[in-house]
Amino acid sequence: MSMKKLTQKMEFKPFVVLLVIIFLCGIISGGDFFKITIVDGHFYGRLIDILRNGSRYAILAVGMTMALGTGGTDISVGSIMAISGAIACSIVDERILQALGGNVFLAVLLALLAGAVCGAWNGFMVAKLKVQPMVATMILLTAGRGIAQLIADGKIVTITNDAYYSISGGYFLGLPVPAFIALIVIVLFLILTRSTAFGMQVEAIGVNQASARLAGIKVERNLWIIYILCGITAALAGIIESAGIKGADCNNCGLMIELDGILAVAIGGTALSGGRFSIISSVIGALIVQTISTTIYAFGVAPELTRVAKAVIVIIVCLIQSKPFMDRVKSLMPKTAKVEAQEVHA
Amino acid sequence: MITKTKSLKVENISMIIACALFVLMFVAGSAMYDHFGSVSTFLNLFNDNAYLIVVAVGITFVLLTGGIDISVSSVVAFTCVFSAFLLQRGWPAFIVIPVVLLVGLLNGFLIGYCVQVFHIQPFIITLASQFLLRGMCAVVSTVSIPIENDFYKAAALSKLSFKVGRANAKFYLYVFLALIVVFIAYYVLKYTRFGRTVYAIGSNELSAGYMGLDVKRVKIGVYMISGFCAALGGVIFSFYTLAGYSLQNMGMELDAISSAVIGGTLLTGGVGNVWGSVIGVLIQGVIQTIVTYQNLNAWWTRVTIAALLCLFIVLQRIISIRADRQKGKG
Numbered sequence: 001m002s003m004k005k006l007t008q009k010m011e012f013k014p015f016v017v018l019l020v021i022i023f024l025c026g027i028i029s030g031g032d033f034f035k036i037t038i039v040d041g042h043f044y045g046r047l048i049d050i051l052r053n054g055s056r057y058a059i060l061a062v063g064m065t066m067a068l069g070t071g072g073t074d075i076s077v078g079s080i081m082a083i084s085g086a087i088a089c090s091i092v093d094e095r096i097l098q099a100l101g102g103n104v105f106l107a108v109l110l111a112l113l114a115g116a117v118c119g120a121w122n123g124f125m126v127a128k129l130k131v132q133p134m135v136a137t138m139i140l141l142t143a144g145r146g147i148a149q150l151i152a153d154g155k156i157v158t159i160t161n162d163a164y165y166s167i168s169g170g171y172f173l174g175l176p177v178p179a180f181i182a183l184i185v186i187v188l189f190l191i192l193t194r195s196t197a198f199g200m201q202v203e204a205i206g207v208n209q210a211s212a213r214l215a216g217i218k219v220e221r222n223l224w225i226i227y228i229l230c231g232i233t234a235a236l237a238g239i240i241e242s243a244g245i246k247g248a249d250c251n252n253c254g255l256m257i258e259l260d261g262i263l264a265v266a267i268g269g270t271a272l273s274g275g276r277f278s279i280i281s282s283v284i285g286a287l288i289v290q291t292i293s294t295t296i297y298a299f300g301v302a303p304e305l306t307r308v309a310k311a312v313i314v315i316i317v318c319l320i321q322s323k324p325f326m327d328r329v330k331s332l333m334p335k336t337a338k339v340e341a342q343e344v345h346a
Numbered sequence: 347m348i349t350k351t352k353s354l355k356v357e358n359i360s361m362i363i364a365c366a367l368f369v370l371m372f373v374a375g376s377a378m379y380d381h382f383g384s385v386s387t388f389l390n391l392f393n394d395n396a397y398l399i400v401v402a403v404g405i406t407f408v409l410l411t412g413g414i415d416i417s418v419s420s421v422v423a424f425t426c427v428f429s430a431f432l433l434q435r436g437w438p439a440f441i442v443i444p445v446v447l448l449v450g451l452l453n454g455f456l457i458g459y460c461v462q463v464f465h466i467q468p469f470i471i472t473l474a475s476q477f478l479l480r481g482m483c484a485v486v487s488t489v490s491i492p493i494e495n496d497f498y499k500a501a502a503l504s505k506l507s508f509k510v511g512r513a514n515a516k517f518y519l520y521v522f523l524a525l526i527v528v529f530i531a532y533y534v535l536k537y538t539r540f541g542r543t544v545y546a547i548g549s550n551e552l553s554a555g556y557m558g559l560d561v562k563r564v565k566i567g568v569y570m571i572s573g574f575c576a577a578l579g580g581v582i583f584s585f586y587t588l589a590g591y592s593l594q595n596m597g598m599e600l601d602a603i604s605s606a607v608i609g610g611t612l613l614t615g616g617v618g619n620v621w622g623s624v625i626g627v628l629i630q631g632v633i634q635t636i637v638t639y640q641n642l643n644a645w646w647t648r649v650t651i652a653a654l655l656c657l658f659i660v661l662q663r664i665i666s667i668r669a670d671r672q673k674g675k676g
Contacts, residue, residue, distance in 0.1 A: 073469075129663045132613050134414075136659065138604065143652030146645040154643060259416075259473050272467045307481030314474040315460075322464040 010276065014268050014284040017317060021288060022047075025295045033298070042171045046298055052168075054290030055178035056237045056244075060257065061264040061282040062189050063233030066226045068265050071206040071274025072126060072133030074230045077261055079144020080118045081238030081254030084111040086148040088239050089157040089248035092164050096151065104163045112235050118144070119231020120224070127223035141258070148250035158247035168244035178240050182283075185233065189279050199277075202226065206274025264289050267317050288317075360610035360662050364625045367654075371632045379639045386515035391631040393517070396524040397422065397583040398630075401598070402605040402623040403531045404575020407568040409606050410535075411547045412615025413461065413468040415569060418576040419598035420479035421450050423591075425580025427483045430491035430590030439497035447577045453479065454573020458566030468569075476599075483592035490591035493584060502585045520585045527575065531620045540564060548615025604651060605630060608658050629654065 006012060025046075026033040036045035060077055067074040090096045091107035100106045118140060125136035170177040193199030204212040205219055213219045237257075242248045262272070268285030270277040292313055296306045319325045376383025392399075401418050408415045425446045432442045457475055460466045493499075505518045535541035543564045546554035555561045584590060607613065608629055609622020630651055637647045 125659070129660060130667075131659050131663055135607055135613050135655075138600065138607075139652045139656045139659070141652075142600065142604070142648050142655065146649035146652070149643070149645050259476075262469065263473065266467070266470050272469060305481060305485060307477045308485065309481075311474045311476075311478035311481060314470070314477065318460075318466045318470055318474065319464060322460075322466055325464045 010269055010278040011281045011284065013321065014281050014288065017267070017320075018284050018288050018291065021291050021295075025291070025298075028299070033295075038174070043174050046294060048176065050287065050290050050294050051179045052176035053294065054287045055176070055182035056240050057257075057260060057264055057286035057290055058182045058283045059185050059233050059240070060237045060261040061268070061286040062185055062279055063230035064261045065265050065268070065270055065277050065279055065282040066189075066193075066202060067133065067230045068262070068270055068272055069202045069206050069274060069277035070223060070226055071209070072223070072226075073262065073272070074122060074137045074227065074234075075134060075258040075262075076118065076122060076137040076140035076144055077230065077234035077237070078254035078257040079141050079148070080115050080231055080234035081241060081257065082145050082148040082248070082250045083118060083151065084115050084235035084238035085242030085248040085253045086152040086157065086250050087111045087114050088164070089159050089242050090151055092161050093157055093159045095153070095157065102161070104161060107164070108167070108239055111239055112232055115231040115233075115235020115238070116228050117231070118235075119228035122231065123224040123227035126227060127220045145250055148248075148253075152248055152250050156247060156249045160246075164243050165246060166243075168240050181236065181240065185236065186279060186283055189229075193279060198222070198225075203275055203277065206277070260289055261286075263314060267314070267321075269321060358610075359665055360658060361619075361622045361625065363661065364609055364622065364629060364658070368625055368629050368632060371629065371636070375632065375636050375639065378636075382635070382639060384515070387635065389515050389517050391628050391635070392521045392524070394586075394634075395627050395631045396518070396521045397579040397586060398598070398601060398605065398627045399524045399624055400527050400575050400582060401579035402602040402627050403528055403620045404572040404579070405599070405602045406606050406611055406618060406620050406623045407531070407535075407544060408468075408572045409603070409611050409613055410544050410615055410618055411565060411568050412551070412613075413565070413568065414603070414613070415457070415472045415572045415576075416469065416599045416603075417453065417457065417472040417475035417479065418572065418579075418602055419595045420476045420483070421453060421573060421576035422580040422583055422595050422598060423593075424479040424483050424486075425450065425577045426584040426587070426594065427486050427491065427590035427592055429581065429584055430493050431486050433493055433495040433498065434491055439495050442495075443581055446581060447574060450573040450575075450577025450580070451570055452573075454570035454576075455566060457573065458569030461569065462562050462565045480592070486592070487590070488592055490589050493588045493590065498585060498588060502588050518585075520582050523578075523582060527578065528620055528624055531571075535619060540567065544568060545616055548617070550616075601627075601630060604655050607655060610658075610662070612662070 022033070033046050036043050036047060038044070064074060064077065087096075088107045088111035091100055091110060092102050092104055094102045097110075122133075122137050122140060125131045125139070126133050129136075166177060167181075168176075168178055172180055193202065201212070201217045201222055204215065204217055205222060209219055234254075238254060241253055245253075264285035265282045266272060266285070267288050268278065268281030268283075270282060292310055293306070296309050301309060372383070372388070375387075381387075401422060405415055405418055428449065429442045429446045432445065433439065453475060457468070457471055460471045461468050501520060502518075505516045507514060507516045509515070535544060543554065543559045543561070546557065546559055547561055547564060551561060583595070587594075602623075603613075605626030606618060606623045608626035609618065609624070611618025611622060630647075633650050633654070634647050637644070637650070640646075
């Protein structure tokens with residue numbers, strides 16, 4: 001593949017941004033950032049932390065990418081996370097459905113199913129009633145936490161179950177389990193979107209729904225599928241989060257995470273207005289968001305500054321990706337540099 | 347009147363339903379609880395939600411152009427914290443208030459500029475602004491700062507008290523400020539070139555541009571209005587609470603947006619008005635009051651509001667699908 005082809009890939013820009021951020025962190029921290037130690041056959045280190053904590057975002061971002069690809073959005077993911085966490089933890093703790101005997105596998109399965117049901121509700125609103133996605137998912141955003149509270153009976157459900165903990169804290173081949181879960185999700189979605197016509201249909205819907213319909217694409221059915229998938233990925237992220245904090249906190253689980261999810265996708269370069277999307281880019285975007293958060297904590301930046309730092313980075317990334325802005329910057333550059341830049345480009 | 351009913355638009359129908367629902371809920375509340383059905387309860391809806399009314403009115407402008415502004419809650423919080431901070435340093439109120447309003451205006455301008463000139467999606471840039479201002483709140487102070495300024499105290503406490511029957515009803519003066527904002531916004535949207543351009547952009551931005559309307563100026567303008575209203579809402583909120591705290595009003599942008607939606611504003615732009623948003627705020631206020639009277643958990647407010655949102659959205663869809671069909675026939 002030629003250099004030009006490579007730089008024109010959608011994944012190129014976010015990948016470079018990720019590398020730059022990681023290297024900057026490495027330089028500032030004097031190499032500590034890259035240090036990976038092996039304890040008890042497990043890898044430890046900042047990069048591993050990013051992998052573990054970023055998996056949640058990555059899974060979320062994969063589902064979100066699909067929704068955004070159709071020109072829609074799903075802002076209810078945080079609430080779905082709360083619901084799925086509440087269901088899984090309540091079952092494991094035998095507060096509801098005692099007949100299952102606290103079976104972790106069934107608990108996870110039912111929590112995922114709940115995510116699918118939530119997604120189907122969103123799908124119903126968007127596909128069948130043709131409500132604008134943001135408004136449609138706003139309903140579940142507001143109601144979801146209340147539903148989760150109903151399931152958890154208004155309490156914070158704490159659990160003691162090693163099998164459930166290992167979903168977030170466990171290791172496989174020395175690497176954290178969530179990373180493998182994320183990997184499986186990513187591969188499945190890549191197969192779904194790039195080896196079948198589904199991905200192209202999603203993009204067609206995002207570019208122009210009416211013409212996609214006229215071209216014979218089953219818009220309604222695809223939208224249903226996408227929102228259900230988005231619900232399932234959110235539920236999975238919720239399970240990982242609840243396994244990480246060893247309990248379900250309906251008020252705070254996944255609070256405002258929809259914004260981080262959308263942010264990850266946007267940093268990845270998928271236009272929020274729909275059309276061309278790339279799952280890999282979004283995963284990179286998720287890792288960028290996580291790297292930023294981890295670094296901010298790692299460098300001991302005062303917690304009150306984390307939001308400011310995040311905001312500044314987001315604005316910079318957005319501006320870099322904005323074509324009018326870069327054109328302006330280029331026109332400000334001295335003429336010789338501009339000519340050189342053009343030559344390099346050619 | 348007959349010609350009027352023929353041209354009933356989606357927004358009007360959903361607004362009428364919103365009004366009816368408000369009356370219905372208020373009557374139902376009065377029937378269920380003692381002391382509910384009084385002038386004072388009604389006026390308290392305004393007293394408690396004056397700031398939200400102002401914010402919802404501002405956000406309505408942005409929604410009408412088809413944009414979105416999720417930074418308003420942070421602007422409100424920052425305004426409160428920053429003015430509390432400045433007042434604590436001994437700045438006089440007549441300087442502090444213009445300063446915080448300017449901050450809101452500037453924030454709106456920067457957002458609008460990024461949206462219009464740099465083509466950054468409104469959702470993302472207002473999200474960044476939300477993070478930034480919420481972070482700045484914490485930088486200014488992580489603990490709640492009380493406001494002890496005399497002017498603020500006077501503004502917070504000056505009210506019209508009158509007796510209705512045996513009960514005492516009160517109407518705080520800052521509510522008038524909110525109502526003035528509503529009237530001005532109504533006038534601007536309905537009777538000025540700027541307002542009509544807002545609707546034109548919401549219906550179709552490209553054709554608005556081709557018609558020679560100043561899309562750029564108006565689009566930056568709506569974000570400035572939203573920022574200004576949010577800051578003004580923040581000033582009113584600091585009258586209301588007499589304190590500034592960095593974590594207050596989390597998620598309030600959704601209250602403002604859902605108020606607008608309940609009042610008939612379409613998020614795709616072009617349809618809606620400020621009165622609808624005011625009714626939307628009042629409906630949420632009634633729900634909150636009923637939940638308090640019923641002594642329920644606070645999240646019931648959320649569930650009820652969500653159910654209402656759902657009802658209104660479905661309703662709007664049915665009405666507009668019907669309208670489309672009729673258009674198709676004609």
